[in-house]
Amino acid sequence: MATKKKATQKKAPANEATAKATPAQDNPHLSPRFWKTMWILCGTTVLLELFVHRHPHFVIEKGEPATLPDMSDSVLATMSNWFGFYGVYGLLACVGSVLLAKGLSVFLKAGEDYYDGTP
Amino acid sequence: MELLNNIPPAFLLIIGAIALLALPANARKVGAIALAALGFFAITQLSEGTRGNPEFLGHTLEMLRVDSTSKAFGYIFTISAFGAFIFSWSERCRLQNTAALVYIGSALGVVFAGDMITWYLFWEMMAVSSTFLVLARNTEASRLAAQRYILVHLAGGLVLLAGILMAVNSTGSIAFTLENIHQNSTAKWLILIGILINAAAVPFSSWLPDAYPESTVFGGIVLSAYTTKTAVYTLVRGFPGEEILIPIGCVMTLYGIVYALLENDMRRILAYSIVNQIGFMVCGVGVGTPLAIAGVVAHAFCHIIYKALLWMSIGAVLHRTGKSKCTELGGLYKSMPITTMMTIIGALSISAVPLTCGFISKTLITAATEQQHHLWAWFALEVASAGVFVYACIPFYTFFNVDRGLRPKEAPRAMITGMALMAFLCIYLGLNPGHLYGILPHGEVLAEKASFYYTYIKSFDKVVTVLQMLLFSALMFFILLPLLKRTSTISIDFDWFYRKGAKLFYDAMDKTFNSLNKAAERLVIKTLLPAIAQFVIVAPATLTVMLLRPVWRESLDADEKSLKKREKELIARFSSGTFPVAYSAIFVLIFIGLLVLLGRAAG
Numbered sequence: 164m165a166t167k168k169k170a171t172q173k174k175a176p177a178n179e180a181t182a183k184a185t186p187a188q189d190n191p192h193l194s195p196r197f198w199k200t201m202w203i204l205c206g207t208t209v210l211l212e213l214f215v216h217r218h219p220h221f222v223i224e225k226g227e228p229a230t231l232p233d234m235s236d237s238v239l240a241t242m243s244n245w246f247g248f249y250g251v252y253g254l255l256a257c258v259g260s261v262l263l264a265k266g267l268s269v270f271l272k273a274g275e276d277y278y279d280g281t282p
Numbered sequence: 283m284e285l286l287n288n289i290p291p292a293f294l295l296i297i298g299a300i301a302l303l304a305l306p307a308n309a310r311k312v313g314a315i316a317l318a319a320l321g322f323f324a325i326t327q328l329s330e331g332t333r334g335n336p337e338f339l340g341h342t343l344e345m346l347r348v349d350s351t352s353k354a355f356g357y358i359f360t361i362s363a364f365g366a367f368i369f370s371w372s373e374r375c376r377l378q379n380t381a382a383l384v385y386i387g388s389a390l391g392v393v394f395a396g397d398m399i400t401w402y403l404f405w406e407m408m409a410v411s412s413t414f415l416v417l418a419r420n421t422e423a424s425r426l427a428a429q430r431y432i433l434v435h436l437a438g439g440l441v442l443l444a445g446i447l448m449a450v451n452s453t454g455s456i457a458f459t460l461e462n463i464h465q466n467s468t469a470k471w472l473i474l475i476g477i478l479i480n481a482a483a484v485p486f487s488s489w490l491p492d493a494y495p496e497s498t499v500f501g502g503i504v505l506s507a508y509t510t511k512t513a514v515y516t517l518v519r520g521f522p523g524e525e526i527l528i529p530i531g532c533v534m535t536l537y538g539i540v541y542a543l544l545e546n547d548m549r550r551i552l553a554y555s556i557v558n559q560i561g562f563m564v565c566g567v568g569v570g571t572p573l574a575i576a577g578v579v580a581h582a583f584c585h586i587i588y589k590a591l592l593w594m595s596i597g598a599v600l601h602r603t604g605k606s607k608c609t610e611l612g613g614l615y616k617s618m619p620i621t622t623m624m625t626i627i628g629a630l631s632i633s634a635v636p637l638t639c640g641f642i643s644k645t646l647i648t649a650a651t652e653q654q655h656h657l658w659a660w661f662a663l664e665v666a667s668a669g670v671f672v673y674a675c676i677p678f679y680t681f682f683n684v685d686r687g688l689r690p691k692e693a694p695r696a697m698i699t700g701m702a703l704m705a706f707l708c709i710y711l712g713l714n715p716g717h718l719y720g721i722l723p724h725g726e727v728l729a730e731k732a733s734f735y736y737t738y739i740k741s742f743d744k745v746v747t748v749l750q751m752l753l754f755s756a757l758m759f760f761i762l763l764p765l766l767k768r769t770s771t772i773s774i775d776f777d778w779f780y781r782k783g784a785k786l787f788y789d790a791m792d793k794t795f796n797s798l799n800k801a802a803e804r805l806v807i808k809t810l811l812p813a814i815a816q817f818v819i820v821a822p823a824t825l826t827v828m829l830l831r832p833v834w835r836e837s838l839d840a841d842e843k844s845l846k847k848r849e850k851e852l853i854a855r856f857s858s859g860t861f862p863v864a865y866s867a868i869f870v871l872i873f874i875g876l877l878v879l880l881g882r883a884a885g
Contacts, residue, residue: 253750
């Protein structure tokens with residue numbers, strides 16, 4: 164899987180080479196082939212999940228100390244065992260971080276000369 | 283061999299560093315590589331136990347405490363030094379050579395220290411020697427950054443020293459043990475804060491992204507490995523299971539991701555990724571179970587490898603192009619194909635993709651939080667594990683993205699060798715988890731997991747879920763790419779408080795105290811003092827005139843006019859302080875009379 168993923172990353176430049184003639188912009192056009200590979204890989208992991216037995220999270224198993232907090236009522240703990248949880252969670256985590264960064268950038272981004280004249 | 287078993291590895295490197303100063307350039311460079319190799323060999327020869335006990339200030343030091351934890355850190359410290367010294371063959375000057383060897387030696391000193399005095403002395407030596415790696419860049423920016431760096435570390439060192447002194451005072455023992463540190467609660471907190479400053483824990487984190495990117499190419503690689511990891515080591519020794527570390531660690535992981543999304547400078551993004559990865563380790567120490575501690579040491583080990591690899595590859599780009607900003611780099615994959623490959627391996631490892639070393643170490647920490655049912659910590663670490671894909675922007679913005687017409691040569695051979703060594707270790711450990719798990723503390727909890735079969739075949743569900751999460755996160759990352767346009771800006775961090783804040787404080791103090799000063803001058807110097815001076819002259823004169831006026835009137839029968847004239851004369855004499863002898867004699871008499879009266883009254 165890892166090698167396949169590496170291959171996708173390397174595919175990204177194929178389109179950039181064509182963009183050479185145009186002046187440098189920070190709007191990369193990723194090729195349709197790149198997007199296709201990305202979607203296929205994501206789909207594959209979801210399909211594979213159908214065939215594997217996932218070890219449940221936050222469940223007190225036999226032999227574990229009884230001092231651990233019981234999580235059977237917790238919605239979050241239950242959700243973490245749902246099918247496709249990791250995919251959705253990865254997606255949300257990325258969107259969340261990007262939006263948070265975008266929001267904070269209003270306050271936190273400053274010109275490169277911002278600290279000029281300070282120790 | 284018996285000799286190596288009794289010499290602290292720190293001395294090999296520090297004494298070696300001084301000896302190498304006398305040699306010519308090439309011999310010095312070979313010598314440094316050889317010293318790193320010798321250090322590694324010496325650590326393999328160390329048998330477990332405590333040794334090396336010189337007397338110091340009436341205490342018995344313990345310079346060699348050897349167990350699996352200190353040996354694991356010792357191995358990776360010397361391996362990474364070996365790689366860094368090979369990498370920097372063409373770049374390393376005398377100053378950097380010496381500073382790096384002393385710095386690495388001191389880090390080994392901390393790791394093998396069994397008492398708090400040895401720990402503290404090597405800790406401060408690390409701070410001082412590492413400052414020279416920032417200074418070696420020789421720019422105005424690096425000089426100022428080094429200045430801030432050393433000030434932060436000296437302040438942190440003082441907090442630690444205060445804690446150590448209180449701990450020694452309340453227990454009477456200098457031993458660097460869990461019981462000694464936790465005896466006195468104030469001492470415990472001071473020591474913890476002192477360590478957390480070096481671990482770049484939020485909110486003491488900004489010194490790291492401030493100073494490391496200003497160092498030289500070689501400096502960045504060396505710095506990225508030691509200061510923060512010795513801090514993690516001391517946390518493992520002194521604070522396993524300290525619950526406050528769990529939220530601190532989680533915040534660090536998220537902070538590292540958000541700032542990496544904001545930053546433009548590649549080396550600064552790498553610096554934030556250190557904070558993110560240390561966050562995982564700090565959180566693991568907070569969980570404190572055998573599995574968590576083994577995971578922390580494993581992650582420190584792997585983290586040093588792939589972080590060195592990433593600093594090397596971005597260093598190679600900086601070496602060839604003189605640039606390190608997202609907005610200035612791009613499209614280098616054709617000119618620097620090998621460096622591109624190496625960076626991708628580093629980025630995959632930091633993202634903990636299966637078959638890389640990041641996967642076999644980070645999953646231990648998340649598994650430990652889950653095993654202990656730390657629900658929120660687990661969710662936070664999973665966000666960080668998914669979001670860590672933002673570090674894929676390092677190869678993306680450098681080698682792909684937009685072609686900016688840069689056509690540098692491939693990195694020099696020495697650099698490629700150094701990178702290849704680290705990249706090899708990333709993949710090798712990823713494929714052979716047993717080799718890493720075998721040297722960890724609490725290795726017994728990992729005995730079952732320590733095989734390729736268990737990690738990738740038996741736990742295939744884990745492989746699938748990790749890949750699913752990373753791939754969906756990556757997909758979103760590329761979809762949202764237009765939102766993430768890099769700009770030629772810097773990001774304001776906690777260092778605002780001592781950079782801008784210090785200036786504001788200075789200005790406020792300037793305004794307050796200087797205007798106070800001015801007001802005081804106006805009031806005291808210009809008004810009050812002249813008034814007092816005037817009063818001192820006029821008061822006795824007026825008093826005397828009042829006394830003398832009836833005498834003059836009676837005895838001299840003078841008219842008003844001549845009386846006025848006499849008064850004027852008298853006042854003039856008072857202000858110039860010149861009197862005829864007769865007056866002086868009368869004053870002396872009055873004075874003596876007063877003294878006698880006072881004497882009587884008092885007696």
